[in-house]
Amino acid sequence: MNQNLYHYILTIADTNLILGQRLGELCGHGPSLETDIALTNISLDLIGQTRSYFQYAASLFDEEKTEDDIAFLRKEREYRNVLLVEQPNTHFGYVMARQFLFDVFHLMFLRELENSKDETLAAIAKKGIKEASYHRRFSSDWIKRLGDGTEESHTKIQEAVNNLWRYTNELFQMTEADVAMVKEGVGVNLEALKEPYYETVSEVLKEATLEVPERKYFQKGGKEGIHTEHMGYLLSDLQYMQRAFPDMKW
Amino acid sequence: MSDKKKNWPLWEVFVRSKNGLEHRHFGSLHAADAEMALENARDVYTRRNEGVSIWVVESKHITASNPSDNGELFEPAQDKVYRHPTFYDLPDEVKHM
Amino acid sequence: MSDKEVKNLEEMFEACIARDEKIEPKDWMPEKYRQTHIRQISQHAHSEIVGMLPEGNWITRAPSLRRKAALLAKVQDEAGHGLYLYSACETLGISREELYEQLHSGKAKYSSIFNYPTITWADIGAIGWLVDGAAIINQVPLCNTSFGPYARAMVRVCKEESFHQRQGYEIMLTLCNGTEEQKAMAQDALNRWWWPSLMMFGPTDAESTHTEQSMKWKLKRKTNDELRQQFIDQTVPQADILGITVPDPDLKWNDERGHYDFGEIDWDEFWQVVKGHGPCNKERLNARVSAWEEGEWVRDAAMAYAEKQEERKATTKKAS
Numbered sequence: 001m002n003q004n005l006y007h008y009i010l011t012i013a014d015t016n017l018i019l020g021q022r023l024g025e026l027c028g029h030g031p032s033l034e035t036d037i038a039l040t041n042i043s044l045d046l047i048g049q050t051r052s053y054f055q056y057a058a059s060l061f062d063e064e065k066t067e068d069d070i071a072f073l074r075k076e077r078e079y080r081n082v083l084l085v086e087q088p089n090t091h092f093g094y095v096m097a098r099q100f101l102f103d104v105f106h107l108m109f110l111r112e113l114e115n116s117k118d119e120t121l122a123a124i125a126k127k128g129i130k131e132a133s134y135h136r137r138f139s140s141d142w143i144k145r146l147g148d149g150t151e152e153s154h155t156k157i158q159e160a161v162n163n164l165w166r167y168t169n170e171l172f173q174m175t176e177a178d179v180a181m182v183k184e185g186v187g188v189n190l191e192a193l194k195e196p197y198y199e200t201v202s203e204v205l206k207e208a209t210l211e212v213p214e215r216k217y218f219q220k221g222g223k224e225g226i227h228t229e230h231m232g233y234l235l236s237d238l239q240y241m242q243r244a245f246p247d248m249k250w
Numbered sequence: 251m252s253d254k255k256k257n258w259p260l261w262e263v264f265v266r267s268k269n270g271l272e273h274r275h276f277g278s279l280h281a282a283d284a285e286m287a288l289e290n291a292r293d294v295y296t297r298r299n300e301g302v303s304i305w306v307v308e309s310k311h312i313t314a315s316n317p318s319d320n321g322e323l324f325e326p327a328q329d330k331v332y333r334h335p336t337f338y339d340l341p342d343e344v345k346h347m
Numbered sequence: 348m349s350d351k352e353v354k355n356l357e358e359m360f361e362a363c364i365a366r367d368e369k370i371e372p373k374d375w376m377p378e379k380y381r382q383t384h385i386r387q388i389s390q391h392a393h394s395e396i397v398g399m400l401p402e403g404n405w406i407t408r409a410p411s412l413r414r415k416a417a418l419l420a421k422v423q424d425e426a427g428h429g430l431y432l433y434s435a436c437e438t439l440g441i442s443r444e445e446l447y448e449q450l451h452s453g454k455a456k457y458s459s460i461f462n463y464p465t466i467t468w469a470d471i472g473a474i475g476w477l478v479d480g481a482a483i484i485n486q487v488p489l490c491n492t493s494f495g496p497y498a499r500a501m502v503r504v505c506k507e508e509s510f511h512q513r514q515g516y517e518i519m520l521t522l523c524n525g526t527e528e529q530k531a532m533a534q535d536a537l538n539r540w541w542w543p544s545l546m547m548f549g550p551t552d553a554e555s556t557h558t559e560q561s562m563k564w565k566l567k568r569k570t571n572d573e574l575r576q577q578f579i580d581q582t583v584p585q586a587d588i589l590g591i592t593v594p595d596p597d598l599k600w601n602d603e604r605g606h607y608d609f610g611e612i613d614w615d616e617f618w619q620v621v622k623g624h625g626p627c628n629k630e631r632l633n634a635r636v637s638a639w640e641e642g643e644w645v646r647d648a649a650m651a652y653a654e655k656q657e658e659r660k661a662t663t664k665k666a667s
Contacts, residue, residue, distance in 0.1 A: 024406040024415070027422050028399035029634065031642020032258065033430050034279055034290040036399075040423040041293050047416045054412070068411045092645045138289055145282070148655060149648025156644065241410035241468055248525055250410035250468070250518075256650045257444050260437065277500075278434040280443060282649035283656060294427055298507075317374045 001060050005118075007080065007177035008187055009060075010070075011223055012113075013053035014081035017071060018231075019102060020046035021238055022089060031092055038138060042099070045131040052124045072242040076235055077225040080175075084167035086222070086231045090160070093146060093153070097160035100139035104200050105171045107132040108193045117185040140204050147208025154209065161205065162213050169218035171197070259308055261287040263295055266303040273305050281306075364564060369495040372438035380564060384494050385439050386455075387566055389446045392432035393457035397450075397631050399425045401465040402474060410468055417514050418471065424511065428504045435496035451636045453623065460543050462625030469522055469529075469536035475515015477537075477544040477582065483508055484578050485548070488568035516585065523589045530591070537586065538594045545609075546617045548575040579607050 023043035030036035054067035084102060089095050110132050113125035146157035172194040174182075181187025202212045221227065241250065258280040264273035276295045281287035287306040295301065315323055331337045340347060348356075357377055363370070370376055399422050406422065409415035433443050449455035460478050465471065486508065489501040522533040549555060549571040561567040569577070579598075586593050597610035619625065 021407060024419060027406055027419065028396070028403040028426070029638045031638070031645040032280065033396065033426050033433070034281065034286075034294065035642075035645075037423055037426045037430070038290065038293045040419055040426070041297070044416060044419050044423070047412060047419065051412050051416070071412055072410075092642065141285055141289070145286075145649045145652040146645070149650075149652040150644065152644050153648030153651075237407040240408045245410075245526075245528065248410075248529060250414055250521060250525075255444075256647075256654075257442065258646060258650065260434075277431055277503075278437070279430060282646070283653035286649065286653075294430055297423070297427065314373060317371070 001062065004177045004180040005186065006057055006060055007175070008181045009053050009057045009121075011080040011082075011175065011177065012109075013050050013057065013070075014079050015085050015102075016046045016053070017050040018079070018081040018234065019085035019098075020044075020050060021234060022085065022087075022098075023095075026089055026095065039095070042135050042138070045128075045135070049124065049128050049131070052127075056120050056124070068242070072239050076227060076231055079225060079227065079231070079235070080223050082167065082170045083219055083222040083228055084164060084170065086228060086234060087164060087167065088230050091156065093156040093160040094164065096139055096142045096146060097157060097164050099135065100143050100204070101161075101164055101168055101201065102171075103132060103136040103139045104204075105168075105193070105197055107136050108197060108200075109188055109190075112188040112193070116187070121186065143204055143210070144208040147205070147210040157208070158210050161210060165213040166217055166219045168197075168201075169215070170220040170222060173220055173223055175223050258282045259310065261291070261306045262309050262312060263287075263291040264305040264307075265291075265295055265301040267300060268302055273303065276300075278309060284308075361563070364493045367491075369498065370493050371495045379560075381439050383560070383564070383566070384497065385436060385441055388432055388436040388439075388494075388497055388500075389441075389449065390456050390458075392429045392436060392446065393450045393455055394461065395425045395429035395432060397457045397461045397635060398478075399429075400631055400634050401461055401463070401627070402471060404465050405468060405471050408468070409471075414518070421475070421511050421514060424507050428500075428507070431500040431503055432497075435494075435500040438496045447635075447639060451632070451639065453632065456621070458547060459617070459620040459625060460547050461631060462620050462628045463539070463543050464627050467532050467536060469519070469532040470540070472515050472518030472522060472533065473536035473540040475511050475513075476519050476585070477515075477540050478547070479508060479512040479515055480582060481544050481547045481578050483512060484574050484581075489566070491565060491568075493565040519589055519591075523591060533589065534591045537591050541594050542612060542616075543620075545575055545579070545612055546620075548572075548578065550614070550617070576606050579609055583607055 020043045023039050023046070026036070027040050027043075028036060030039060050071070051067055054070045057070055058065040058067055084098060087094065087098055107129065110125045110129045114122055114129060116122045116125065143157065146153040148154070172190040174190055178187055178190060182189050198215065205212050259282075260278050261281055262278050263276045265276045266273045276291075279287065279290050279294055281290050284306060287308075288304060291304050291306055296304070327333075356375055360370070360376060360380075370380075402418065402425075403422050406415065406418055409418050433446060436446060437443060446455070450457070460481075465474070483505065486501055486505055490498055490505055492498045492501065519533050519536075522529040552558065552570045552572045555571050558567060558570055583593055583598065595610045597608065599608050600606075601608045620628070623629075
């Protein structure tokens with residue numbers, strides 16, 4: 001099996017999965033029915049993309065494996081999602097800041113992945129671009145509403161941006177798998193996305209009358225499976241059924 | 251809170267199901283601004299691929315006729331039968347008219 | 348308006364409904380018609396959004412990605428249905444905020460079924476199969492109800508609802524075809540959800556207060572007992588296909604009646620839950636209230652932003 005390709009897919013897919021899972025927690029608890037429906041749509045898009053990636057990853061194995069084996073049956077240290085997406089739904093400001101900081105990256109990333117030499121990945125990316133464009137539009141609009149809304153909302157969203165900012169740099173960290181995949185024309189050169197990313201993010205934040213945090217003191221580790229303390233609890237929920245009732249069909 | 255609270259206003263949603271058809275009233279929803287109304291309408295009323303174009307308009311901007319005026323507004327049209335093609339007798343030999 | 352004029356209008360109004368014509372929001376309607384509709388439609392809307400909670404419980408723990416996506420889509424539909432129904436209710440001259448206020452203060456009711464806990468994955472199957480099945484039986488006749496906005500909302504709801512019951516039954520079927528443990532899980536869920544599902548059709552006809560008026564206004568086409576019987580007759584064979592047992596020792600096919608006979612429903616339990624003392628009444632209401640209260644700053648921010656944008660537009664216009 002092409003280990004680099006497998007790990008490459010995992011990093012992308014896990015990030016989608018974990019963010020989809022986080023958004024799934026909110027269903028029924030949002031500030032309005034309309035926002036509930038919108039956030040669920042985003043979650044559904046992400047879970048849908050996750051399934052495509054995992055189905056592809058499962059096909060790389062010689063033995064029989066399913067998308068669910070990969071999604072549910074790994075240990076915490078084997079999940080490769082970035083730390084940003086596992087951060088909790090502290091309040092709606094965190095939900096939107098997390099979404100926005102991810103969406104800007106996600107769209108840029110998929111636009112590059114669409115040109116991958118790997119046809120499956122290129123096809124998944126192509127479909128995902130449309131979804132991610134909408135997500136970015138949705139979350140950017142909300143950043144502006146919260147930033148330029150009331151004093152309270154301004155404070156809250158600024159706090160969320162400040163606290164999540166340290167996880168943004170990890171989006172561009174090149175792992176061994178990344179380097180190998182770029183060499184083969186399959187992967188995306190993340191480093192090249194970095195400047196445009198911070199430029200776009202800064203633009204929106206400024207328009208939202210928010211301060212752009214300084215670019216230092218970043219956190220990383222997710223891509224090597226070293227997660228924040230939140231991850232274990234998230235996985236306990238995610239894996240509960242598969243762990244409590246192993247080897248069954250659902 | 252002492253001052254009166256402003257809630258998200260109501261919007262009416264019109265959706266064109268496919269090109270060639272007119273926009274049809276689909277329902278309503280609440281949103282703070284037009285952009286949000288459009289996004290919400292997309293998420294609420296086109297989840298199952300029901301549309302290709304959406305209009306939203308804040309409900310307060312719609313002027314509606316009053317049902318108590320229905321007599322004067324609509325009944326005078328009832329006896330204008332000459333506006334309908336079946337009013338005119340033509341011989342059967344004339345086809346396609 | 349004199350009493351005589353009102354009486355005249357009322358006669359015309361009732362005749363209109365009897366002719367199967369629809370009543371639209373701006374049409375004249377008796378105050379009682381308006382109030383009854385506000386009560387029923389809002390109760391229905393509240394049931395949809397409170398109903399999101401017991402199922403939403405399992406989104407993060409769904410056992411496969413396929414199930415997770417289906418459940419997310421289903422719970423989202425319920426939000427959509429709540430929204431359609433609140434909108435229909437609002438055409439009667441009451442705001443969504445007022446309706447929420449009635450829910451949050453405990454003045455308005457919602458379907459009692461959602462005051463029962465979802466404690467295993469099989470409960471998600473049982474809810475789809477039984478609760479949505481019962482809901483469909485209640486709702487299909489409402490597609491022809493007399494109040495136009497309600498009827499139109501129900502057409503949309505019923506169209507979307509059919510996938511819900513199927514996904515629930517499919518979950519049950521998978522469990523029943525699975526291991527012993529899974530089958531036991533399915534049986535346990537049926538045991539817990541069967542009786543509350545029967546209660547969804549409301550008190551017996553003898554006890555039901557609104558039936559006659561509701562029939563006239565086409566808020567109801569059949570009585571509670573008739574609908575309950577229909578549900579039992581259609582559901583028992585489905586349980587047989589699953590190979591699990593309906594928890595009612597008195598359940599028996601009656602050839603003469605052409606229906607199943609069934610045992611006595613525990614009406615004390617029914618009234619206890621209706622009055623707010625079911626297993627999860629407090630949790631459900633608290634969840635709704637905190638979502639609303641914790642969301643206040645978000646809703647306010649969006650309004651404030653919209654107003655600023657309007658002002659900005661106005662000043663640029665003036666300047667140019």
